[in-house]
Amino acid sequence: xTHSVLxxxxxxxxxxxxxxxxxxxxxxxxxxxxxxxxxxxxxxEPARLxxxxxxxTEERSVQEVVETTGLPxxxxxxxLTMLYRAGVLSRRRRGTFVYYKVTxxxxxxxxxxxxxxxxxxME
Numbered sequence: 001x002t003h004s005v006l007x008x009x010x011x012x013x014x015x016x017x018x019x020x021x022x023x024x025x026x027x028x029x030x031x032x033x034x035x036x037x038x039x040x041x042x043x044x045e046p047a048r049l050x051x052x053x054x055x056x057t058e059e060r061s062v063q064e065v066v067e068t069t070g071l072p073x074x075x076x077x078x079x080l081t082m083l084y085r086a087g088v089l090s091r092r093r094r095g096t097f098v099y100y101k102v103t104x105x106x107x108x109x110x111x112x113x114x115x116x117x118x119x120x121x122m123e
Contacts, residue, residue: 042086047071048079049111055089056108059101
């Protein structure tokens with residue numbers, strides 16, 4: 001028996017145009033959808049979600065991220081670099097330490113909304 005990852009939609013779910021207010025030019029929409037897919041791909045790895053959760057409220061060093069998430073240091077560093085290059089985390093060096101924090105508020109809101117929704121569906 002398989003279970004859907006997504007919660008079932010409310011019975012009266014609204015049909016919403018999620019690109020409302022944007023151009024309906026096909027090339028522009030293709031670009032927007034490609035960027036959206038790349039953004040969502042960042043969230044497709046549970047390790048990255050753990051990292052985002054670890055640095056969403058405060059700046060943390062790589063070592064603190066490793067301790068908080070339980071990820072091996074090389075994996076944590078690889079995911080942190082990916083998130084930094086995508087522009088959703090900032091980083092700074094202080095001596096031999098590198099510190100990261102979330103700079104994209106939408107990322108925090110999106111992760112929180114999805115996780116709360118899924119947790120509610122499990123109840």
